[in-house]
Amino acid sequence: MAEPLTLALMTRFDAPSVEQIRAVDPRIEVLDFGGPLFGAGPDEATKRDILSRLAPAEVMVGNNRLPVEYFDAAPNLRWFQAMNAGLERLDRAGVLQRGFAVTNGSGLAAPAIAEWCIAAMFALAKQFPAYVRNQDRHAWERVRGGIALEGKTCGVVGLGAIGRETAKRARALGMRVVACRRTVDGDDPDCDALIPYSNLHELLAQSDFVVLCVPLTRETTNLIDAPALKAMKRTASILNIARGAVIDQAALEVALRDGTIASAALDVTTPEPLPAESSLWALPNVLITPHSSGASDRRDGTALALLLENLRRYLANEPLKNLARPELGY
Secondary structure (H helix, E strand, C coil), rough: CCCEEEEECCCCCCCCHHHHHHHHCCCEEEEECCCHCCCCCHHHHHHHHHCCCCCCCCCEEEEECCCCHHCCCCCCCCCEEEECCCCCHHCCCCHHHHCCCCECCCCCHHHHHHHHHHHHHHHHHHCHHHHHHHHCCCCCCHHHCCCCCCEEEEECCCCCCCHHHHHHHHHHCCEEEEEHHHCCCCCCCCCCCEEEEEHHHHHHHHEEEEECCCCCCCEEEEEEHCCCCCCCCCCCEEECCCCCCECCHHHHHHHHHHHCCCCEEEECCCCCCCCCCCCHHCCCEEEEEECCCCCCCCHHHEEEEHHHHHHHHCCCCCCCCCCCCCCCCC
16 A cells, blocks of 8 residues: 555544545545634643644645644645635745645635625615614614615626626626726626726726625735725725725725715624724624625535545645645735
């Protein structure tokens, strides 16, 4: 038999899923640390035990919050599969630059997050936040405003997996879709127009709903600043499912208070959790959810499927799916 392949699970999979991982190849030896690392994490004794057993690990599966000390303890690591899409924490920690392959979970939650984006557009367009507040105080009052999505322009900033799924759904509702991406080389079947990031304000100026779908990198930190918000229509809304730091949150609050833009739906904030004393909670034109847009009854199955496919590719020496580019930070 060939040399064993030690695979360390640093995130939780249920027992049947672990057996499916083992069944990919008889050479695979699984170190299952997902249980102890779940939730609040291990106590010091358990952590020391895990760290002492990681030296033979060639493959590691975890999330983007995995502390650097676990990578330090795995000198033979050749591939890390992150089950999240965003890799900014690993980039800041220098993990992407260590020389082993890093793949992410891009696309796993894309349909669910796109559904959140469409739901948030409807909620803002139909004044649901205000009506929920009225319901809480038992008030039968009509709220001024309310618009149709059909015929409006949806600006998608970042045409990755989430942006594309959002674009498809927006067009199905009769919306015009304009998207921003790093490179523009022709038309796109899911968009009516493509705009390079260098012309971001052009997208902002024509969009009724701006959906932020970019990864958090050095380039996209505070991408939406005060000038960007001023470039938007006063009737426009902004949705953020990317990372909180993609928006200058202080500038956003000012824009929401003074009417520079109409409203916002935020699934991500800076910091997280959003402090209870933050004035964003009380703004009537803001919808806030706790980084939950990717919640779905389908995610566990698709996450396992990605891991199994990449594991098969790794063993066959084939290109891995969702391979990170360290120079870009994602």
